[in-house]
Amino acid sequence: MSNDIKNASCRDVSDGELVQRSQGGELAAFEELAFRHEEKVYSLAMRMLRHEQDAEDVTQQSFLNAMENLQNFRGDSSFSTWICRIAIHGALKLIRKRKSRSMVSLDEAAGEEGDHGTIPHPEYIADWRESPEVLVHRNEIQKLLEDALSGLDEKHRMVFLLRDVEGFSVKETAELLGLTETNVKVRLLRARLQLREVLTRTLGDPDTRVVRHHKHAR
Amino acid sequence: MKCEELLAMLNEYVDGTVDPSVCMEYEKHMAGCDPCKVVVDNIRKTIVLYKEGKPYELPLTFRNRLHETLRQKWPKSGPGS
Ligand SMILES: [Zn+2]
Secondary structure, X not given: OOOOOOOHHHOOOOHHHHHHHHHOOOHHHXXXXXXXXXXXHHHHHHHHHOOHHHHHHHHHHHHHHHHHOHHHOOOOOOHHHHHHHHHHHHHHHHHHHHHHHHOOOOOOOHHHHOOOOOOOOOOOEOOEOOOHHHHOOOHHHHHHHHHHHXXXXXXXXXXXXXXXXXXXOHHHXXXXXXXXXHHHHHHHHHHHHHHHHHHHHHHEOHXXXXXXXXXXXX | OOHHHHHHOHHHHHHOOOOHHHHHHHHHHHHHOHHHHHHHHHHHHHXXXXXXXXXXXXXXXXXXXXXXXXXHHOOOOOOOO
């Protein structure tokens, strides 16, 4: 991450200390926090909203909210988690606003999946040719990932982002999205299976492709 | 354990929250079922990829604008006062 802050004394300092210095009124410390976390917040907002201008608005608003509420931040979580939470709430608010314009609720179809919906069966099953550690550095892979994510229904995408990417627990994810834990789990499973399917079609090694033998399996 | 049952408990297994006795059954099944083994492995890798990925760069013009705004809005007498 680029770090062109003038105040070099901030660079080797922990987030926790930067928060304290910000609380004490040091703007440079708060700017350093922004430099450290702005790209992550923006990426999260982009993944949630799929819209550059909206993602920028949410990012900016998140840091402004953080600035306003800095005195309330007690360090129970990391600054990173805190600012991401603010961004998630901001993005969800925007999504609800979009939804109310189109008259569709965020929890639409929540009941229909319930506990018992059938789970889509994995179809293309093959070992990946390369490890994620290698793949992650390729630009075309980033594009593949974001395209696959865009292919998910919003309700599945949100759960996957909060649970698997941001690392919130099932309970926290449920609270953030206003869903039941059961619903989170069902959606998460669908999201994981669908992303696996899409990615494996590109990243899988056809020579290792395996086919389910239903006779033995059932 | 059948493939279906394994699929239904995939989350718990991947997240490591599955009951130890179920976990053993799970692993026994995977030892004898390549498709399930590969699916679990694919899913683990899928999660790692998304976690580690750096999907978007912050547009430079936006970064400048953001910091300009932060400097403008920074309260003279300290934050939250
Ligand atoms: Zn199986």
